[in-house]
Amino acid sequence: xxxxxxxxxxxxxxxxxxxxxxxxxxxxxxxxxxxxxxxxxxxxxxxxxxxxxxxxxxxxxxxxxxxxxxxxxxxxxxxxxxxxxxxxxxxxxxxxxxxxxxxxxxxxxxxxxxxxxxxxxxxxxxxxxxxxxxxxxxxxxxxxxxxxxxxxxxxxxxxxxxxxxxxxxxxxxxxxxxxxxxxxxxxxxxxxxxxxxxxxxxxxxxxxxxxxxxxxxxxxxxxxxxxxxxxxxxxxxxxxxxxxxxxxxxxxxxxxxxxxxxxxxxxxxxxxxxxxxxxxxxxxxxxxxxxxxxxxxxxxxxxxxxxxxxxxxxxxxxxxxxxxxxxxxxxxxxxxxxxxxxxxxxxxxxxxxxxxxxxxxxxxxxxxxxxxxxxxxxxxxxxxxxxxxxxxxxxxxxxxxxxxxxxxxxxxxxxxxxxxxxxxxxxxxxxxxxxxxxxxxxxxxxxxxxxxxxxxxxxxxxxxxxxxxxxxxxxxxxxxxxxxxxxxxxxxxxxxxxxxxxxxxxxxxxxxxxxxxxxxxxxxxxxxxxxxxxxxxxxxxxxx
Amino acid sequence: xxxxxxxxxxxxxxxxxxxxxxxxxxxxxxxxxxxxxxxxxxxxxxxxxxxxxxxxxxxxxxxxxxxxxxxxxxxxxxxxxxxxxxxxxxxxxxxxxx
Numbered sequence: 118x119x120x121x122x123x124x125x126x127x128x129x130x131x132x133x134x135x136x137x138x139x140x141x142x143x144x145x146x147x148x149x150x151x152x153x154x155x156x157x158x159x160x161x162x163x164x165x166x167x168x169x170x171x172x173x174x175x176x177x178x179x180x181x182x183x184x185x186x187x188x189x190x191x192x193x194x195x196x197x198x199x200x201x202x203x204x205x206x207x208x209x210x211x212x213x214x215x216x217x218x219x220x221x222x223x224x225x226x227x228x229x230x231x232x233x234x235x236x237x238x239x240x241x242x243x244x245x246x247x248x249x250x251x252x253x254x255x256x257x258x259x260x261x262x263x264x265x266x267x268x269x270x271x272x273x274x275x276x277x278x279x280x281x282x283x284x285x286x287x288x289x290x291x292x293x294x295x296x297x298x299x300x301x302x303x304x305x306x307x308x309x310x311x312x313x314x315x316x317x318x319x320x321x322x323x324x325x326x327x328x329x330x331x332x333x334x335x336x337x338x339x340x341x342x343x344x345x346x347x348x349x350x351x352x353x354x355x356x357x358x359x360x361x362x363x364x365x366x367x368x369x370x371x372x373x374x375x376x377x378x379x380x381x382x383x384x385x386x387x388x389x390x391x392x393x394x395x396x397x398x399x400x401x402x403x404x405x406x407x408x409x410x411x412x413x414x415x416x417x418x419x420x421x422x423x424x425x426x427x428x429x430x431x432x433x434x435x436x437x438x439x440x441x442x443x444x445x446x447x448x449x450x451x452x453x454x455x456x457x458x459x460x461x462x463x464x465x466x467x468x469x470x471x472x473x474x475x476x477x478x479x480x481x482x483x484x485x486x487x488x489x490x491x492x493x494x495x496x497x498x499x500x501x502x503x504x505x506x507x508x509x510x511x512x513x514x515x516x517x518x519x520x521x522x523x524x525x526x527x528x529x530x531x532x533x534x535x536x537x538x539x540x541x542x543x544x545x546x547x548x549x550x551x552x553x554x555x556x557x558x559x560x561x562x563x564x565x566x567x568x569x570x571x572x573x574x575x576x577x578x579x580x581x582x583x584x585x586x587x588x589x590x591x592x593x594x595x596x597x598x599x600x601x602x603x604x605x606x607x608x609x610x611x612x613x614x615x616x617x618x619x620x621x622x623x624x625x626x627x628x629x630x631x632x633x634x635x636x637x638x639x640x641x642x643x644x645x646x647x648x649x650x651x652x653x654x655x656x657x658x659x660x661x
Numbered sequence: 662x663x664x665x666x667x668x669x670x671x672x673x674x675x676x677x678x679x680x681x682x683x684x685x686x687x688x689x690x691x692x693x694x695x696x697x698x699x700x701x702x703x704x705x706x707x708x709x710x711x712x713x714x715x716x717x718x719x720x721x722x723x724x725x726x727x728x729x730x731x732x733x734x735x736x737x738x739x740x741x742x743x744x745x746x747x748x749x750x751x752x753x754x755x756x757x758x759x
Contacts, residue, residue: 144671146708164712166735168673197745212745214672459741530731531739539734541741591729 118181118482119264119409121229128272129226132233136160137219144215161232162218166534169213171221172235177245177263177287178206178485182476185483187228189468195221200468201532202453202461204525204576205284206244206485207235211532233271238279240270240351246288246295247484250410251448251494253440257306257314259289261407262343265398269344276351280358281366283351284323296487296603298322298331299579301368302350309337316343320350320380321372324573328609329369332377334384341397342388348396349388353380412443413480413495419445423498430505432554433516438501447498449479451491451508452515452523456552457545460526461489470511478504487576488525490518520557521565521630522548525576529569529586530593536569538586538593539619543567546623551630560630563643566601579603581644582626583610595622599629599655600647608648613656628658664690664725665697666735667704667713675735676710677725683710686747687736690718690725726757733758 121129136156143153157163161172173188180188188208192200195217196210203209213221225231234242243266250258266285270276276283286295289306297303303319315337322331338346354368357375372380421444425431439448451471454460463471471491475483478500479493486492496504508514517523524547527533529540544567551557566580570587577583583598594616601610617625630643632655637646647655664687665678676683677690678700684690693700697715704710717728727733738746740755748754 144708150705150711164668164673166731167675167738168668211739212673216671530734531741536731539740541739545741593730 118179119260119406126226126229129229129231129233132160132231133219133222133226136222140215140219155237157218158236159233160218160222161235162213162215163236164534165211166530166532168211169215169218170532171210171213171218171232172203173208173210173225173230173232174235174242175207175230175485176267177243177249177260178247178487179245179249179260180475180483180485181481182472182483184228184230185472185475186469187224187230189465189472191221191224192465192468194224199462199464201459201528202463202485202489202491204487204489204527204574205235205242206247206487207242208485209528211528237277238282239277240273240279240283240285243267243270244284244286244295244300244487246290246293247450247486247492248294248439248448248494249289249484250412251441251443251446252290252292253442254292255290255442256308257289258407258410259287259304259306260410261403262289262304262306262316262340263287264406264409265344265403266347269347269398276355279351279355280360281363281368283354283368285347291605293604293607294486296576296579296607298607299324299328299576299603300331302347303331304343306340307337314340316340316346318346318350320384321369321377323367323369324576324578325367326364326571326573327367327369328573328578329373330607330609331369332372334372334377334381341400341403342392344398345391345396346384346388348391349384352387352391353383413482415443415446415495416497417445419497419499421445421498423501427502429509429514429516430502432558433505433514434501436516436520436558437518441495443495445498447496447501449493449496449501449504450486450518451493451513452517453490453513454517454523454548455512455515456522457549459541460524460544463491467511467513470507471513474504474507488523490523516554517557519562519564520554521551521560521563521582522557523564524548525564525566525580527568527570527575529567529575533569533574535572536586537571537588538569538595540567540569540575540584540586543584543586543595543619543622546619547626550623550627560633561642563630564602565626576603577601578609579607580610581642581647582629584622584626585612587616589616593619595619597622597625597629597659599652600644602644606644611652613652614660625659629655632658662692662718662720663694663697663715664718664727665693665700665713665715666690666732667701667710670708670711677736678704687725687727688723724757730758
């Protein structure tokens with residue numbers, strides 16, 4: 118993992134001191150809320166439905182055990198004993214006191230963490246493939262590039278007041294586990310026929326009220342020119358992105374309105390100019406960063422055999438454990454989606470336990486996934502059973518990864534001041550309706566995503582089954598979408614028809630799964646069947 | 662009736678205007694009349710409350726019930742964590758919101 122140098126630490130420490138002074142001035146009445154609000158937002162501190170909410174950045178979703186333990190301790194010391202892992206690979210605390218905010222940032226800084234780039238119209242915290250550095254299908258580890266991107270984007274003066282917030286995801290595999298094409302910029306590290314590494318730029322994707330899939334703008338940018346190409350993409354956006362209408366201010370609108378070809382032309386022109394300035398980081402810097410992400414000390418000659426005699430363990434093994442690049446090791450995903458639970462929530466004790474398990478079994482590393490789960494990336498196969506037993510004892514062994522109960526849900530109207538309807542109770546009811554794991558496995562891969570408003574933090578556009586909560590004259594109403602996807606086969610869901618109340622939407626989901634079971638052919642996922650037979654049979658079953 | 666709400670500057674708690682000060686309990690809220698702007702401006706300036714505004718509410722029985730579900734959730738707490746709400750001992754408290 119990357120470790121702060123003196124400059125990183127000095128910047129973060131200075132930011133804490135600056136914010137402490139700002140909070141003190143606010144509490145002393147020396148600043149109005151209008152003056153203070155943009156300052157607290159720059160430090161991840163929102164005012165939400167019930168209290169202040171602090172969003173802590175987890176750069177490219179990567180944590181060590183000391184950082185994870187600190188997140189648990191903060192939940193206990195300053196919040197109400199839990200945290201919420203988000204679809205941006207971050208963590209949020211829902212019950213923060215303004216008086217404590219600077220102390221929390223100081224605690225975070227002590228483990229090389231902060232809340233910078235978690236709010237405002239800047240380049241937000243970069244997300245990445247949660248299997249980076251471990252996946253068997255990886256072309257190149259994206260984390261060094263993500264770290265380079267973090268250093269470039271943090272406090273970048275030119276891009277600190279963009280027309281709108283800006284989200285970047287980076288992956289290094291053919292398998293997209295980061296919803297890359299639904300970001301403002303998605304970068305895929307690819308290898309060409311000559312075996313050279315390059316960056317493919319997808320620009321202008323996003324969800325929200327105007328969902329769009331990003332087109333390819335730069336097909337093969339040399340890795341050492343990645344930053345210059347980003348500069349060019351951002352500079353064109355910063356120049357022409359709309360500032361008169363926040364609903365049309367994201368880069369996806371610009372790319373759509375002028376067209377991908379014209380946007381690409383302008384980027385290439387700007388890129389050619391930037392290359393003359395020599396802004397690229399020196400190769401030695403990238404190599405220095407890469408050194409932090411070298412493989413840990415994997416043992417060799419390990420057996421790949423696993424005793425599957427415990428049937429519950431075997432189910433978890435099949436569902437939540439993925440192939441690792443190193444023989445004898447595996448990637449473990451810890452589901453934060455127990456039956457009837459709140460997607461993404463973890464208690465302080467659970468957070469600390471996951472930290473301890475990472476220390477003991479995963480070379481001190483954890484990852485947060487955009488699907489609101491936690492990954493231990495490097496677990497020895499021989500340790501899997503012992504690990505599973507510890508997770509099971511803590512309620513963390515749900516064997517439901519990528520099944521219908523592995524639901525992405527935003528905080529919704531239970532916590533969020535922007536929401537129109539509650540998301541979590543719907544997720545809980547669906548999770549309980551499909552509690553039987555055998556039934557879930559019969560349904561196979563089925564990604565269900567719920568948002569409590571059109572801002573789509575719950576990624577409903579990209580759900581095989583998506584649910585959007587809306588406000589109908591003060592009453593919660595839920596629209597059903599089918600056919601979305603966020604991977605290599607990214608697609609946007611289509612609304613089935615009129616919405617439902619809370620119980621009705623759960624019934625509608627069940628009817629959609631019944632259609633799938635009746636109509637599927639061998640090997641088809643829910644999404645495949647939907648794409649083959651279309652919306653009509655589903656509508657007939659749901660509304661007929 | 663119009664009642665006034667906002668968040669406590671220091672703690673962030675949801676609070677309600679009682680006519681003399683602020684309370685965490687919605688049932689302490691009083692009718693602020695049709696022109697509460699002066700109260701809101703004074704209280705914001707006094708740095709006691711942040712993000713304050715007026716909402717519609719009604720008195721039902723002995724309870725003050727905000728008209729919109731969003732404000733009822735603010736008044737009670739998250740319906741999915743009633744243990745953290747203002748009525749942790751009442752398992753049916755969430756029904757009041759709906």
